[in-house]
Amino acid sequence: MLPERPKEARVLSPGEKTTLIAVAQSRPGWLVAKCAVILALNTTMRGCELKGLRWKNTNLFERFVKIKRQTTKTDAGERVIPLNRDAVLALSELWDRATKLNCADPEHYVFPACENGHVDPNRPMKGWRTAWRNLTEKAGLKGLRFHDLRHHAVTELAEMPLSDQTIMSIAGHVSLDMLNHYSHIRMMAKRRAVESLETTLHGAEPAPANPAPGKVN
Secondary structure: OOOOOOOOOOOOOHHHHHHHHHHHOOOHHHHHHHHHHHHHHHHOOOHHHHHOOEHHHEEOOOOEEEEOHHHOOOOOOOEEEEOOHHHHHHHHHHHHHHHHOOOOOOOOEOOEEEEOOEEEEEEEOOOOHHHHHHHHHHOOOOOOOOHHHHHHHHHHHHOOOOOHHHHHHHHOOOOHHHHHHHHHHHHHHHHHHHHOOOOOOOOOOOOOOOOOOOOOO
């Protein structure tokens, strides 16, 4: 049998992104999933990288996280991702939660395992599948994969005037195919930008040239 064709990554519209975050914020029970969503959208981190993140790899004062080699799928080694305001707020919420649960030691996981109401900070969370499914269905985004958030974040970076090296240092891409893919996205963004400069004269007949001296039309 031929292998199945990989499912194409999905990019959210601005409205879908706003709705997803708003719905994630609507229930206290979705706190962990909400913070995971915000971090993925603002750091390009994979789900496995979020689940493998420990507090010792985060710095809320200098606003960055370090992704170790063992929690990445690439051979790029450690990479440092700056944190914007939204990412800092999400990590701060998780830190407050961890402090209340006595799960804020440097070696503890940011997303600790939780089974039957018992939190084990020395083991990473397996996932947030149920909350994610309920959240996306309520947001009208059924079928959206968590990994699509990483793709969306990298797409937004590619639409900015950034170099390939900058995007790679944040997202950890090493594949030439992926770079070519996002280079295409960057070109499309540039094309939309220059098309926005077009005037209402586009398509109009060119104005006649001034007649030569001594000639009468």
